[in-house]
Structures are given as C-alpha cells and as structure tokens.
Amino acid sequence: xxxxxxxxxxxxxxxxKSKGYWSGVGHRLxxxxxxxxxxxxxxxxxxxxxxxxxxxxxxxxxxxxxxxxKPIGAPxxxxxxxxxxxxxxxxxxxxxxxxxxxxxxxxxIAFFAGSVLGITAxxxxxxxxxxxxxTIDVFFAFPSVLLAIAISxxxxxxxxxxxxSLTIVFIPPITRVAEAxxxxxxxxxxxxxxxxxxxxxxxxxxxxxIGNVLSPIFVYATSLTSVCMILAAGLSFLGIGVRPPEPxxxxxxxxxxxxxxxNPWLSALPGVMIFVTSLCLNLLSDGLRSAMNVRD
Amino acid sequence: MSVTDTYQPTPDTGGPAQxxxxxxxxxxxFPVRGGxxxxxxxxxxxxxxxxxxxKKGETLGIxxxxxxxxxxxxxxxIGLVEKDKGEIVFDGHALGERLSLKELRRGVQMxxxxxxATLNPRLTILDSVxxxxxxxxxxNPEELARKMMDxxxxxxxxxxxxxxxxxxxxxRQRVNIARALxxxxxxxxxxxxxxxxxxxxxxxxxxLLNDLRAEFGLTYVFISHDLNVVRYISDxxxxxYLGEVVEVAPVDSIWQEQAHPYTRSLFSAMPSMDPDNxxxxxxxxxxxxxPINPPSGCxxxxxxxxxxxxxxxxxxxxxxxxxxxDHMVACHLHDxxxxxxxxxxxxPE
Amino acid sequence: MLSYxxxxxxxxxxxxxxxxxxxxxxxxxxxxDPLTAIMAIDATAEEQAAMRAAYGxxxxxxxxxxxxxxxxxxxxxxxSIATGRPVAAEVFGAVKNSLLLAVSAAVIAFPIGIFLGxxxxxxxxxxxxxxxxxxxxxxxxxxxxxxxxxxVIIFSVxxxxxxxxxxxxxxxxxxxxxxxxxxxxxxxxxxxxxVPIGIVSRTVRALAGDILSQDxxxxxxxxxxxxxxxxxHVARNAAATALSVMGLQLGYLLGGSILIETVFNWPGSGxxxxxxxxxxxxxxxxxxxxxLALFFVAMNLxxxxxxxxxxxxxxxx
Numbered sequence: 001x002x003x004x005x006x007x008x009x010x011x012x013x014x015x016x017k018s019k020g021y022w023s024g025v026g027h028r029l030x031x032x033x034x035x036x037x038x039x040x041x042x043x044x045x046x047x048x049x050x051x052x053x054x055x056x057x058x059x060x061x062x063x064x065x066x067x068x069x070k071p072i073g074a075p076x077x078x079x080x081x082x083x084x085x086x087x088x089x090x091x092x093x094x095x096x097x098x099x100x101x102x103x104x105x106x107x108x109i110a111f112f113a114g115s116v117l118g119i120t121a122x123x124x125x126x127x128x129x130x131x132x133x134x135t136i137d138v139f140f141a142f143p144s145v146l147l148a149i150a151i152s153x154x155x156x157x158x159x160x161x162x163x164x165s166l167t168i169v170f171i172p173p174i175t176r177v178a179e180a181x182x183x184x185x186x187x188x189x190x191x192x193x194x195x196x197x198x199x200x201x202x203x204x205x206x207x208x209x210i211g212n213v214l215s216p217i218f219v220y221a222t223s224l225t226s227v228c229m230i231l232a233a234g235l236s237f238l239g240i241g242v243r244p245p246e247p248x249x250x251x252x253x254x255x256x257x258x259x260x261x262x263n264p265w266l267s268a269l270p271g272v273m274i275f276v277t278s279l280c281l282n283l284l285s286d287g288l289r290s291a292m293n294v295r296d
Numbered sequence: 297m298s299v300t301d302t303y304q305p306t307p308d309t310g311g312p313a314q315x316x317x318x319x320x321x322x323x324x325x326f327p328v329r330g331g332x333x334x335x336x337x338x339x340x341x342x343x344x345x346x347x348x349x350x351k352k353g354e355t356l357g358i359x360x361x362x363x364x365x366x367x368x369x370x371x372x373x374i375g376l377v378e379k380d381k382g383e384i385v386f387d388g389h390a391l392g393e394r395l396s397l398k399e400l401r402r403g404v405q406m407x408x409x410x411x412x413a414t415l416n417p418r419l420t421i422l423d424s425v426x427x428x429x430x431x432x433x434x435x436n437p438e439e440l441a442r443k444m445m446d447x448x449x450x451x452x453x454x455x456x457x458x459x460x461x462x463x464x465x466x467x468r469q470r471v472n473i474a475r476a477l478x479x480x481x482x483x484x485x486x487x488x489x490x491x492x493x494x495x496x497x498x499x500x501x502x503x504l505l506n507d508l509r510a511e512f513g514l515t516y517v518f519i520s521h522d523l524n525v526v527r528y529i530s531d532x533x534x535x536x537y538l539g540e541v542v543e544v545a546p547v548d549s550i551w552q553e554q555a556h557p558y559t560r561s562l563f564s565a566m567p568s569m570d571p572d573n574x575x576x577x578x579x580x581x582x583x584x585x586x587p588i589n590p591p592s593g594c595x596x597x598x599x600x601x602x603x604x605x606x607x608x609x610x611x612x613x614x615x616x617x618x619x620x621x622d623h624m625v626a627c628h629l630h631d632x633x634x635x636x637x638x639x640x641x642x643x644p645e
Numbered sequence: 646m647l648s649y650x651x652x653x654x655x656x657x658x659x660x661x662x663x664x665x666x667x668x669x670x671x672x673x674x675x676x677x678d679p680l681t682a683i684m685a686i687d688a689t690a691e692e693q694a695a696m697r698a699a700y701g702x703x704x705x706x707x708x709x710x711x712x713x714x715x716x717x718x719x720x721x722x723x724x725s726i727a728t729g730r731p732v733a734a735e736v737f738g739a740v741k742n743s744l745l746l747a748v749s750a751a752v753i754a755f756p757i758g759i760f761l762g763x764x765x766x767x768x769x770x771x772x773x774x775x776x777x778x779x780x781x782x783x784x785x786x787x788x789x790x791x792x793x794x795x796x797v798i799i800f801s802v803x804x805x806x807x808x809x810x811x812x813x814x815x816x817x818x819x820x821x822x823x824x825x826x827x828x829x830x831x832x833x834x835x836x837x838x839x840v841p842i843g844i845v846s847r848t849v850r851a852l853a854g855d856i857l858s859q860d861x862x863x864x865x866x867x868x869x870x871x872x873x874x875x876x877x878h879v880a881r882n883a884a885a886t887a888l889s890v891m892g893l894q895l896g897y898l899l900g901g902s903i904l905i906e907t908v909f910n911w912p913g914s915g916x917x918x919x920x921x922x923x924x925x926x927x928x929x930x931x932x933x934x935x936x937l938a939l940f941f942v943a944m945n946l947x948x949x950x951x952x953x954x955x956x957x958x959x960x961x962x
Contacts, residue, residue, distance in 0.1 A: 139667075143937075150668075154927070154930065197405075198397070198399075207416075226786055233788060237907075265798070267798070279783065283782065
C-alpha cells in the first residue's frame with residue numbers, strides 16, 4: 001500500500017490539538033487588548049442599562065422645579081440635572097436602554113434578513129438574483145441618513161417606527177455583501193463536490209455555504225452597528241424617534257439644546273455617551289475583522 | 297467486517313455486456329454575455345456532439361489540450377453542468393427518463409484536480425467524507441467514512457477530526473478519493489486527479505486507484521493531459537480537440553499507431569526516454585482556435601499538415617479503422633469516400 | 646467606452662423608477678389621511694368624497710402613481726400643504742443652500758483626508774500611521790450632530806467667535822459671498838467635514854499603502870526613478886478609486902446634512918425636510934426626498950463614468 005506521504009505527518013499529540021476556526025478566533029480576540037477593552041465598555045453599557053433599576057439610581061422621570069440644571073458635580077447629582085430637574089446620571093444610564101436597543105436591534109434583524117436574501121440570491125443566481133439585487137439597488141440610491149429620515153418622517157415618531165425604518169436602511173447593504181460573498185463561494189470546487197453528492201440546494205447551503213460566508217457577513221454587520229447607533233439617536237434628536245419623556249441619548253441631546261447658553265457642558269453629555277458607544281463598536285468591529293481574518 | 301462488505305453500490309442491471317455509461321451527441325455551449333443590454337453575444341462551444349461509452353470495469357482515459365472540453369465533459373457526466381443536447385444513459389437508464397439526477401450522482405462520483413479547493417475548509421475530514429453518504433441515506437455513513445479513510449491510507453483516528461489545511465496535497469487527494477468512494481459509486485470520474493501532485497505521490501495515488509478499482513469493481517473515466525499517466529491507468533484512450541472526439545482506441549493500438557494527425561502531434565510532443573523512439577512529427581504550432589468560432593469542417597484543419605479542400609467543408613465522421621474496428625478516428629484521410637486526395641491511405645509519414 | 650456609457654445610463658432608468666416608487670409609497674405608508682390637513686374639520690361625507698376625487702385619491706394606486714409621475718416629468722411636484730407654494734420651487738431653493746454647505750464641507754474634507762491618508766500610507770506602521778488611523782476612526786465614530794453642538798459651545802457660547810445659527814446675519818435666507826455670511830458657514834461646514842475626512846483618509850491610506858508595497862514600486866525605483874516621480878505614479882493609480890469614494894461622499898454630504906442643518910438652523914434641504922415632517926407636509930417631504938435621491942443617483946453615475954474614463958485597469962465594454 002502506498003502510504004509514504006503520510007509519514008510526514010505531525011505527531012499524534014499535535015493532532016489532538018487540531019482546532020476549528022472559531023476557537024482560533026477566540027484565541028486571537030483574547031490576545032487583543034484594545035478589542036477586549038472595547039468589548040468590556042460595550043458590555044458594561046449594556047449591562048448597566050439592562051440592570052438600571054437595581055443600581056440604586058434616582059428616578060429618571062422625576063423632575064423637580066427647584067433642582068433644575070444643577071451643574072456637573074453638584075452634591076447629590078454627580079452629573080447634574082437636566083432642564084426639568086431630573087438626575088442626569090440616572091437618565092444617561094436609563095437612556096442606554098432605548099438607545100442601545102434601537103441602535104443595535106435593526107442591525108441584528110437586518111443581519112438575518114439580509115443574509116437570507118443575499119445567500120439566496122448568490123447561491124440560486126439567475127432571475128432570482130436579478131430580482132433581489134435590482135430591488136436592493138434602488139435602496140442604494142438613498143444615502144442611509146436620508147432613507148432613515150424619509151421613512152421615519154413618513155411613519156411618524158415612535159420606537160417601532162424607528163426600528164422599522166432603520167431595519168429597512170440596513171437590509172440592502174448586508175444583502176449586497178452576503179450576495180457577493182456567496183457568489184464567490186458558489187464558484188468554489190467544494191460546492192461542486194457537494195452538489196455532486198446529489199444533495200439538494202438547502203443541504204448544500206446549510207452544510208457548505210453558511211459556515212463559509214457567515215463570518216464576513218457578520219463582521220460587516222458589526223461594522224454597521226456604530227452607524228446604526230448614531231442614526232438611531234439622530235432620529236430621536238430630530239424628534240422623529242423616541243418620544244418624551246423617555247430617557248434616550250439623542251432625545252436628551254435635543255431637549256438640552258435649549259439650555260446650551262445656561263449650562264453648555266451639561267447639554268453635551270448625552271452626546272458623549274453616543275460617541276463613546278459608537279467608537280467602541282467601531283473598534284470592536286475592527287478587532288473582530290482581524291481576528292476572523294476577514295479582508296475588505 | 298472489511299470495507300468491501302460495507303460498500304453499498306446500486307445493483308448491476310444490464311449484465312457485463314451493457315456499457316456502464318453511454319453518452320450520445322452530448323453538447324454544451326456556454327453563453328458569452330456583453331453589449332449594451334448584456335445579451336448573449338456568442339457561445340463557447342465547449343462540448344459539441346460528443347459520443348462514447350464506457351464498459352463495465354474499464355478505465356477510459358480522456359486526453360487533449362487545455363480548453364478542449366475534457367473538464368466540461370466530466371462535469372456533464374455527473375450533471376454539474378446541464379447539457380444542452382444529447383443523452384446520458386447509465387447502465388441502461390437514461391438520465392431524465394428512468395434516472396433522476398440524484399440517482400445518477402449515487403452511481404457516478406468525481407475527484408477534482410485541486411485537492412484543497414474541493415474540501416470545505418470549515419468541515420473536518422470526517423464530515424467531508426461522510427457528507428455524501430449521509431445525503432444518499434447510506435447505512436452508518438460515519439462508519440463507512442472511517443473505513444474508507446482507512447482504506448485509502450489515512451488513519452481515521454488521526455485524521456478524522458482535522459481540517460483540510462492541516463494536510464498535505466497527497467493526503468487531501470486521498471480524502472477526496474475516500475469522499476467519492478464513501479458514496480459507493482460504480483463510476484468514478486477523475487478530472488486531472490493526480491496532476492497537481494508530486495511525481496512520487498502521484499505514483500502512490502495511481503497505485504491506490506488501481507487497487508481500489510479491483511477491490512470495488514469500479515469503472516473509471518480518467519481525464520489528464522499527461523499521456524504517460526493515462527497510458528498507465530487506462531484500457532482505452534479518447535482524444536478530444538475543440539469540443540469534439542477525434543479518436544478513440546484501445547491503449548496499445550493508439551500507442552502503436554496514432555490515426556489522427558492531431559493525436560500524432562499530441563504524442564510527438566510527449567518527452568520520450570527512449571532514444572529509438574524519436575519524435576518524427578513537428579510539434580503543434582500555435583494555440584488552438586477560438587472555441588467561440590471554431591473552424592468549419594474538420595476543426596483541426598487550420599493546424600493540420602495534410603488538410604485539403606474537403607477538410608474545410610465536410611465534418612469527418614468517427615468510424616472504425618478498416619483493419620481494427622475498435623480503433624475509431626474522425627479524419628478524412630481514413631475515409632476512402634471522403635474526397636481527400638490521399639483518402640484511404642491513412643496518415644502519411 | 647461609448648457602449649459602456651450608454652449601458653450605464655440605461656441602468657439608471659430602472660433605479661430612477663424604483664426611487665420614484667419608493668417616494669410615492671412614502672405618502673402611502675404615512676398614517677392618517679393626506680387630506681386632513683387641508684380639509685375643513687366639519688366637511689360632510691359628500692364634500693370629502695368630492696375632495697378625494699379632485700385629488701385623484703379615489704383611484705387605484707397604480708393610476709395614482711401614473712398621474713403623479715406624469716405631473717412630475719412636467720416639473721409639477723404638487724403644492725406644499727403648509728405654504729401653498731409649488732414644491733419644486735421650495736426644494737430647489739433649499740437644495741442650493743445645501744449644495745453650498747456640502748461643497749464647502751467637501752472642500753475642507755477632501756484635501757485634509759487625502760493628505761492624512763497619504764501620510765499614513767507612506768509612513769505605514771509608524772506613529773504617524775497610528776495617529777492618522779486613530780483620528781479617522783474617531784472621525785467616522787463621532788455623531789456629527791453632537792460635534793456641531795460641541796463646536797457651538799466652544800466657538801459661539803464660550804469664545805463668541807462665530808455665529809451658531811442661520812445662513813446669514815439676522816436670519817438672512819439668501820446667500821452672499823461676504824464675511825458676514827461666510828462666518829455662518831464655517832461651523833456647519835467644518836462639522837459636516839469630519840466624517841468624510843475619516844473616510845477619505847482611510848481609503849487613501851489603504852490605496853497608497855497597497856500600491857507602495859507592490860512590486861512595481863520597486864521596479865520604478867530600480868529604473869532609477871526619483872522619489873517624487875514614484876509618488877506621482879502612485880497618486881495617479883490611486884486617483885481613480887479615491888475619486889469614486891469622494892464622489893459618493895459628496896452625495897452623502899448632501900443627503901446626510903439634514904441633522905447638521907437642524908443643529909445650525911441652516912436653511913437647506915434638510916431643514917426643509919424636518920419642517921415638512923413636523924407640519925405633516927407630505928408633498929414637500931416626498932419632493933425633497935425625491936430630488937435628493939435623484940441627485941445621489943446622478944452622482945453615482947458621474948462617479949462610475951469618470952472612474953471608467955481615468956482608470957485603465959477597468960475594462961469596460
């Protein structure tokens with residue numbers, strides 16, 4: 001029996017350590033301090049928002065006429081109070097709930113919807129591809145900000161409407177990336193080899209396509225979270241997102257504009273939250289990209 | 297229980313006299329799009345009217361220059377490329393009539409040239425090998441896969457849970473062979489399956505293929521540009537030029553006499569170790585013509601030293617030689633009625 | 646090239662059609678009756694029906710669309726519900742101001758972005774590269790409407806150097822090239838420039854870095870070419886891609902300036918849009934979006950054609 005070329009194998013001890021793709025990604029991520037730091041910040045923001053009621057904060061809705069516009073560092077109000085005398089620290093932490101939800105959820109939904117559309121278009125090709133991709137092209141005729149504002153503007157303010165409009169904004173770019181990656185993979189020999197077994201399209205997609213296209217699509221989707229956050233808060237800032245008196249960073253930025261000459265730095269605080277979150281999301285996405293070996 | 301006992305091929309229906317696969321008038325044109333509206337502007341005539349049969353248990357070698365339609369023929373045989381015209385009959389059952397595509401793929405498997413590209417980088421070796429058997433609903437697919445890995449010379453305990461990038465080229469090609477055989481096929485199409493391997497590894501894999509053929513009663517279609525390899529493994533050789541069959545013959549017969557001028561050029565281009573067997577024929581000049589717009593009549597006439605007026609006009613038919621009917625050739629020189637000035641004399645020296 | 650040009654222009658038609666459908670549907674998805682704003686509250690059922698018929702709202706949607714598009718190609722985008730003026734006039738007046746702002750931002754952003762990106766690409770993996778990378782990631786991460794507020798706090802509230810509102814002294818709506826007006830342009834233009842600085846410098850860095858690392862740069866040096874000549878070579882190769890990114894950015898600036906225009910009360914299309922939204926002035930909303938989107942489509946077309954014309958590597962048949 002001809003077996004000579006298998007004598008150059010690594011030793012069996014090494015073989016047992018044979019690792020899959022994902023454990024490699026995990027190892028690289030843990031060794032990247034900046035990405036881990038950003039992950040910690042985002043996790044802290046999400047957790048503090050989620051568990052805000054248990055943090056012993058002041059009531060974010062309760063105003064006080066005498067305690068209006070306390071400066072940052074005022075006794076009892078570490079970050080001061082807003083134009084209605086509501087505790088800023090509490091409102092900023094509670095504000096994370098809606099802002100992060102509306103800022104992240106559309107990308108999550110669009111990730112699934114866009115992946116389904118793009119993988120279908122890329123794998124099936126032909127007329128299906130043409131119909132899906134030409135429809136997607138129409139949405140690319142709108143700059144994302146404009147599209148979000150147009151849909152939200154027509155639908156009116158409200159949390160659901162914001163989610164709907166932002167999801168519509170992010171489905172087309174994710175679909176386009178998913179389609180591009182999938183049609184690339186579709187041409188590879190191992191897809192031919194899998195089809196040659198007699199497997200149906202769904203089985204080939206499930207076993208052979210998804211595992212190879214999901215990480216680039218996922219990395220791309222994470223790169224959109226920062227834009228989505230900024231847009232989500234922007235809609236509220238314009239008054240077509242979350243309605244008062246809910247604490248939400250963009251909306252707070254809007255209402256505090258009226259006191260910009262009275263207490264300027266206080267009025268910039270909600271923006272700091274948006275900025276820090278969006279910066280961390282961007283850096284996190286970059287870290288993921290290199291850990292997953294995804295190239296642009 | 298040996299691996300031979302776990303082999304689960306579909307039953308033989310027509311007996312040994314019936315060819316395992318017979319293709320008739322197979323045609324595939326690929327559209328070339330362009331222009332303002334992206335309409336089909338032209339068609340690449342990749343495979344044009346190809347007919348041949350493969351007997352049970354034999355190995356048919358297919359040779360030709362790159363771009364002659366060898367690989368497209370291979371993909372047509374397993375249905376990876378949809379045929380425009382023609383008939384594929386597997387053991388008496390015509391594809392699309394009494395045989396579904398999935399059933400065809402149960403009986404016919406393929407090993408590709410690029411051993412790395414044909415393995416999903418995210419799947420372990422075991423998952424790749426067992427995939428087809430699972431799809432076809434064979435018994436104990438993982439067990440079958442392990443046994444087949446063992447049979448092709450890969451210890452399943454060491455290799456089952458590894459990934460393609462951790463293997464050498466030769467090991468990966470063994471995986472691809474195991475994957476094809478784990479589906480218990482009766483016909484295996486080997487498309488340049490050893491071409492990318494080192495010479496020493498190539499020899500081992502060729503020996504393995506010969507052993508497997510005997511053990512499982514396989515039939516091979518072996519595609520390669522390397523005539524020596526094809527001679528070693530094949531019983532008969534089929535020569536393709538620009539999407540057409542120009543010559544089919546038993547290996548000894550064609551080695552003795554290349555009846556088609558193209559085959560002769562192809563053979564003379566082959567480096568020889570034997571000083572007595574010197575090249576008599578000047579090698580082929582230039583590239584093959586564009587398959588979008590192939591020459592009229594005999595497609596080889598633009599490069600043929602013996603071409604005459606009739607070669608530009610009439611398409612030569614594939615027919616057996618007068619003294620040996622098994623040796624078939626499509627050339628006016630061999631057809632006494634063709635009208636070629638030297639018709640019936642065979643290829644001049 | 647001509648065939649490519651024709652094909653590219655033909656490709657715009659279905660997109661423009663799709664854009665018009667979306668803009669038409671915007672009014673359909675809006676809750677409430679589009680006529681409530683102009684109809685008398687005590688209108689009888691007959692009066693309402695008459696009104697519907699007068700506006701063609703009793704017809705099926707495709708017919709309504711056909712009527713709307715028919716008027717559109719004649720330049721009639723309807724009348725603003727709030728002001729009663731033709732939408733076209735309102736939109737074009739505002740788009741002029743938005744263009745002024747977008748182009749000013751581009752004039753600030755593109756040279757800075759190109760310079761920084763080039764610097765980073767040339768000095769790859771040095772502290773310069775890292776500083777530029779940090780700057781550009783900050784640029785694309787910052788919510789620019791907040792940055793606008795911060796700039797207002799610094800330069801208007803604290804330093805009183807620059808005005809924070811409007812396009813001219815005393816809420817002037819018409820633009821003039823004098824210092825009183827230009828002062829008003831500075832803050833919004835700078836704010837708007839931050840994101841494209843980040844994006845352009847990122848793109849140019851990648852391009853310059855990639856091209857400089859290619860073998861042909863070595864070959865150029867080997868040929869005895871001077872450092873400056875090599876740089877010029879690199880610049881030309883990167884120009885095509887950089888140009889397309891910048892062209893798209895200009896489109897984004899126009900479409901994306903709405904938030905900045907709100908912050909600075911800049912009387913542009915974004916400002917018009919937010920007024921339209923709050924007054925539920927749907928024809929105005931529809932018209933503004935349509936014009937901005939069509940502008941963006943045209944921008945894309947120009948970018949593609951220019952890129953095809955200057956980049957010899959792109960084979961366009």
